[in-house]
Amino acid sequence: MLEVNRPMSGINDFVVKFANVNGTGSASANGLIMKTVFRMGVPVVGKNFFPSNIQGLPTWYEIRVTGEGWSARSGRVDVMVAMNSETYVRDLKEVSPGGYLIHDSSWAHPVLLSREDVTVMGVPLSELCAENFEGARARILMKNIMYAGVIAALFDLDLEVMRSLLTESYARKPALVEANMKAIQLGYDYAKANFQTPLPMRVEPLGRTAGHFVMDGNTAAALGCLYAGATVGAWYPITPSTSLMDAFKSFCMKHRVDPETGQRNFLIIQAEDELAAIGAVIGAAWNGARSFTPTSGPGISLMNEFIGLAYYAEIPTVLFDVQRVGPSTGMPTRTQQCDLLSCAYASHGDTRHVLLFPANPEEAFYLSVQAFDLAERLQTPVFVLLDLDIGMNDWMVPDLKWDDAYRPDRGKVLDAETIQKIEKFHRYLDVDGDGIPWRTVPGTGEKGAYFTRGSGHNRFGAYTEDSVEYQDVVDRLVRKFRTAAALVPKAIIKGDGATAGIVSLGSCDGAVQEALAVLAKQGIRLDYLRVRGFPFGEEVEEFLASHEQLFVVEQNRDAQLKSLLTLETAVEKRKLHSILHYSGLPVSSSFIVDGINRAMSKGEAA
Amino acid sequence: MSIAKPKISRPNLPRNTQGLTRRDYEGGMSTLCAGCGHDSITAAIVQACFELSLPPQSVAKLSGIGCSSKTTAYFVSGAHGFNSVHGRMPAIAAGASAANRSLHYIGVSGDGDSLSIGLGQLGHAIRRNVDMLYLLENNGVYGLTKGQFSASAELGSQSKKGEKNDHEPIDPVLLALSIGATFVARSFSGDKDQLVPLLKAGLMHRGFALIDILSPCVTFNDHEGSTKSYAYVREHLHTPVAADYIETRGEIQVDYQPGEAVTVDMHDGHQVVLKKLDHDYDPTDRARALAYVQEHIARGEHVTGLIYLGEGRRNFHERHQTPEQPLNSLPYDKLCPGSERLGSIIKRYR
Ligand SMILES: Cc1ncc(C[n+]2csc(CCOP(=O)(O)OP(=O)(O)O)c2C)c(N)n1
Ligand code: SF4
Ligand SMILES: [Mg+2]
Numbered sequence: 001m002l003e004v005n006r007p008m009s010g011i012n013d014f015v016v017k018f019a020n021v022n023g024t025g026s027a028s029a030n031g032l033i034m035k036t037v038f039r040m041g042v043p044v045v046g047k048n049f050f051p052s053n054i055q056g057l058p059t060w061y062e063i064r065v066t067g068e069g070w071s072a073r074s075g076r077v078d079v080m081v082a083m084n085s086e087t088y089v090r091d092l093k094e095v096s097p098g099g100y101l102i103h104d105s106s107w108a109h110p111v112l113l114s115r116e117d118v119t120v121m122g123v124p125l126s127e128l129c130a131e132n133f134e135g136a137r138a139r140i141l142m143k144n145i146m147y148a149g150v151i152a153a154l155f156d157l158d159l160e161v162m163r164s165l166l167t168e169s170y171a172r173k174p175a176l177v178e179a180n181m182k183a184i185q186l187g188y189d190y191a192k193a194n195f196q197t198p199l200p201m202r203v204e205p206l207g208r209t210a211g212h213f214v215m216d217g218n219t220a221a222a223l224g225c226l227y228a229g230a231t232v233g234a235w236y237p238i239t240p241s242t243s244l245m246d247a248f249k250s251f252c253m254k255h256r257v258d259p260e261t262g263q264r265n266f267l268i269i270q271a272e273d274e275l276a277a278i279g280a281v282i283g284a285a286w287n288g289a290r291s292f293t294p295t296s297g298p299g300i301s302l303m304n305e306f307i308g309l310a311y312y313a314e315i316p317t318v319l320f321d322v323q324r325v326g327p328s329t330g331m332p333t334r335t336q337q338c339d340l341l342s343c344a345y346a347s348h349g350d351t352r353h354v355l356l357f358p359a360n361p362e363e364a365f366y367l368s369v370q371a372f373d374l375a376e377r378l379q380t381p382v383f384v385l386l387d388l389d390i391g392m393n394d395w396m397v398p399d400l401k402w403d404d405a406y407r408p409d410r411g412k413v414l415d416a417e418t419i420q421k422i423e424k425f426h427r428y429l430d431v432d433g434d435g436i437p438w439r440t441v442p443g444t445g446e447k448g449a450y451f452t453r454g455s456g457h458n459r460f461g462a463y464t465e466d467s468v469e470y471q472d473v474v475d476r477l478v479r480k481f482r483t484a485a486a487l488v489p490k491a492i493i494k495g496d497g498a499t500a501g502i503v504s505l506g507s508c509d510g511a512v513q514e515a516l517a518v519l520a521k522q523g524i525r526l527d528y529l530r531v532r533g534f535p536f537g538e539e540v541e542e543f544l545a546s547h548e549q550l551f552v553v554e555q556n557r558d559a560q561l562k563s564l565l566t567l568e569t570a571v572e573k574r575k576l577h578s579i580l581h582y583s584g585l586p587v588s589s590s591f592i593v594d595g596i597n598r599a600m601s602k603g604e605a606a
Numbered sequence: 607m608s609i610a611k612p613k614i615s616r617p618n619l620p621r622n623t624q625g626l627t628r629r630d631y632e633g634g635m636s637t638l639c640a641g642c643g644h645d646s647i648t649a650a651i652v653q654a655c656f657e658l659s660l661p662p663q664s665v666a667k668l669s670g671i672g673c674s675s676k677t678t679a680y681f682v683s684g685a686h687g688f689n690s691v692h693g694r695m696p697a698i699a700a701g702a703s704a705a706n707r708s709l710h711y712i713g714v715s716g717d718g719d720s721l722s723i724g725l726g727q728l729g730h731a732i733r734r735n736v737d738m739l740y741l742l743e744n745n746g747v748y749g750l751t752k753g754q755f756s757a758s759a760e761l762g763s764q765s766k767k768g769e770k771n772d773h774e775p776i777d778p779v780l781l782a783l784s785i786g787a788t789f790v791a792r793s794f795s796g797d798k799d800q801l802v803p804l805l806k807a808g809l810m811h812r813g814f815a816l817i818d819i820l821s822p823c824v825t826f827n828d829h830e831g832s833t834k835s836y837a838y839v840r841e842h843l844h845t846p847v848a849a850d851y852i853e854t855r856g857e858i859q860v861d862y863q864p865g866e867a868v869t870v871d872m873h874d875g876h877q878v879v880l881k882k883l884d885h886d887y888d889p890t891d892r893a894r895a896l897a898y899v900q901e902h903i904a905r906g907e908h909v910t911g912l913i914y915l916g917e918g919r920r921n922f923h924e925r926h927q928t929p930e931q932p933l934n935s936l937p938y939d940k941l942c943p944g945s946e947r948l949g950s951i952i953k954r955y956r
Pocket of ligand 1: 674692747749
């Protein structure tokens with residue numbers, strides 16, 4: 001029996017990473033392991049690092065078991081399951097000192113590099129598969145599911161939980177359940193017989209996942225669209241936003257089809273490109289339907305002209321930008337927060353847009369609903385800025401709540417009846433002083449008819465080339481934007497009067513929260529502001545003003561949030577110090593801790 | 607662009623079944639050049655809507671950018687209008703139709719708007735068979751940017767400055783026929799008698815109705831050497847069938863000789879009667895229509911009239927299986943599954 005040395009204590013607190021080849025069925029094995037931990041009541045984080053490719057390239061999946069319930073990457077890898085010989089060298093390198101590496105020992109590796117401080121464990125997975133399963137494809141798939149059995153033995157995972165998960169996912173193919181369980185058992189038995197199990201780092205049932213479920217942010221956002229009452233969606237496929245529309249469609253097929261007539265109370269247009277997608281969304285919104293488009297950076301670039309039209313003609317539109325690594329095609333399957341500026345100021349001319357920054361799938365759901373309310377209330381494009389990490393990774397999500405009393409805020413729409421009562425309708429007149437005019441929906445009646453245009457228009461909606469009339473309207477749009485600052489979701493502030501603080505947004509949140517706790521243990525107390533909307537509200541200004549030193553944590557190279565803060569608030573630039581993460585992988589808590597420690601020791605931004 | 611026209615009520619003007627006069631279908635004062643073909647088309651649209659007795663609010667007018675696209679402001683002022691961005695009106699139309707299938711959509715575009723920057727969108731609107739009347743006001747030039755050749759300009763056609771066009775044209779009729787359009791017509795802004803019935807039939811067609819309308823630009827493309835001038839177009843028209851849109855169902859009393867008329871039923875129960883001027887022509891035969899148009903192009907002739915009509919293909923909404931009730935008027939409780947269902951949805955993700 002292999003001697004397991006250098007024991008690390010890691011009950012419910014460790015990271016296991018799987019290095020696979022994509023297209024080999026590893027995703028289901030990794031998902032099964034993650035879900036098993038979750039069902040055992042232990043909070044868990046799953047991050048998928050996959051290539052922009054269908055089959056044959058390296059792919060990784062990282063599972064962090066975190067009894068304390070952190071939601072970010074820790075930055076460590078305690079156990080590496082190295083199933084891809086091509087990436088073996090770098091995978092070994094990545095293991096934290098004192099960690100473990102599991103590999104397929106069926107064939108002698110030409111150079112099986114090892115490390116003094118890593119325990120390497122070989123399991124003859126291929127051999128076991130060859131002995132027990134028929135057919136090349138089945139053997140590849142079973143090899144992956146077999147390591148789930150090894151992992152189960154090493155981490156003390158409950159095989160019965162695994163079985164019930166398999167039974168649920170293969171409800172219609174019970175034979176598959178048995179085949180999978182057989183592979184799992186083989187791996188499990190091999191590990192039991194050959195290693196000292198369980199490892200010191202293992203899973204102990206905890207009961208901390210009750211009231212939670214596991215979902216990716218795109219699915220949650222799609223659910224938000226469903227609940228918000230969106231009826232028209234238009235899109236052009238692009239990673240990592242595609243699964244948002246896929247999810248919307250499948251929810252609609254379940255919940256929006258009339259059981260009697262089979263008719264569909266939704267319409268999804270797969271457009272010829274993103275220009276057409278946003279055009280259709282604008283057309284539908286102009287016509288009074290809640291409509292949206294999911295896309296990513298390249299799509300936003302294409303949509304720019306139309307976004308300006310929606311801004312100037314004041315048409316409520318909802319855009320989801322599931323950000324990926326740019327510039328250009330960039331790395332389509334990696335994450336970043338790199339479209340803040342291109343969304344905030346999308347399109348030519350003076351334009352500024354409302355942005356929402358959900359931090360996780362839970363917020364993706366709630367803020368999606370809010371995006372539709374805001375778009376209609378403000379009659380303007382609203383961008384929900386997700387990213388690949390939120391959109392495509394599985395997160396542990398607290399149960400979503402729905403208030404059945406909720407009614408969509410359709411904003412200032414004059415219906416046919418009201419329009420008859422008023423003397424004259426003018427589309428762009430600021431009757432209420434909040435910068436938001438009243439609108440009508442086509443078909444409302446002759447009295448409500450108006451002409452929508454992206455060319456110069458006056459407050460009555462008529463064409464103009466008159467400077468005064470033109471300025472009158474664009475100045476009102478500034479007032480409307482000010483109104484927006486009070487309507488977008490408030491920033492979340494944590495703190496108790498420290499002189500320094502962190503400012504961040506979106507998917508950085510989990511890593512920041514954890515970094516704050518780590519830093520506090522080191523004696524560094526920081527306050528925290530997480531912006532959730534743009535334009536920035538009063539509370540953002542106040543936080544910036546009341547802190548002497550501000551660390552702006554974001555996931556892009558050019559400090560886009562910092563730029564936005566300098567441009568759009570009164571903050572003094574010298575107070576802001578950037579902590580930038582733009583590798584394409586989700587930021588980890590240790591990256592932020594290190595960054596802040598380094599900055600503090602250098603006395604930066606003081 | 608939309609200077610209000612004085613409305614003088616004359617009690618003895620003819621009224622349609624809506625009780626409206628022709629003047630009620632007019633729009634703002636045109637700011638186009640005097641004599642521009644586009645203005646004649648506007649007048650024909652006014653006439654067609656009046657004759658069909660369309661309630662003005664049942665019409666939605668959509669356009670891109672160009673002199674032609676400006677004209678949506680010049681008719682049916684009681685309808686909502688949308689002058690969008692260059693070449694992208696078809697996308698607006700698809701979205702608008704998705705939200706409310708009950709309106710009559712009139713899209714106005716130009717040859718630049720439709721055949722260059724917007725060629726892709728035009729093609730896909732045809733492919734989707736969006737229920738709309740799509741007018742391509744074709745003058746062979748970019749009027750609004752001062753006379754550059756458009757993609758519909760014929761090879762060798764001369765610009766006002768004497769330049770010769772060096773590219774073969776894209777013919778919208780051939781394009782539409784070849785990618786499956788269900789209603790394809792060509793007309794001439796100067797032929798109101800032909801144009802008005804075509805517009806009416808196009809408005810009543812269930813699906814995408816394209817009418818390519820030769821519409822001379824008097825300022826940049828009406829000179830000797832142009833193939834889109836009034837003189838040249840008048841000289842080179844060829845009409846195989848004359849269309850008439852008949853308002854009633856049942857026996858049609860027309861004084862055509864047997865074999866001279868083709869009757870096509872429209873979805874609304876009305877009929878289009880096509881008088882064959884060319885005995886060999888069958889406007890319900892797509893392949894024949896394509897060949898016919900091509901033969902005449904080779905002779906330098908513009909085939910006009912209702913070139914093809916097929917009512918068979920499913921339109922946009924039929925493909926998407928949407929209800930008759932417009933999506934924009936569905937009550938919220940039909941759209942939101944509610945809290946209980948949310949509970950069962952998330953249960954599947956535990
Ligand atoms: C994106 C963009 N590019 C260029 C233009 C400039 N532009 C305005 S109208 C036009 C051409 C219009 O030609 P056509 O559609 O034939 O209309 P016409 O004026 O001839 O009726 C161009 C190029 C624009 N408005 N938008
Ligand atoms: S420039 Fe040509 S197309 Fe434009 S309004 Fe004048 S005549 Fe008409
Ligand atoms: Mg033109």
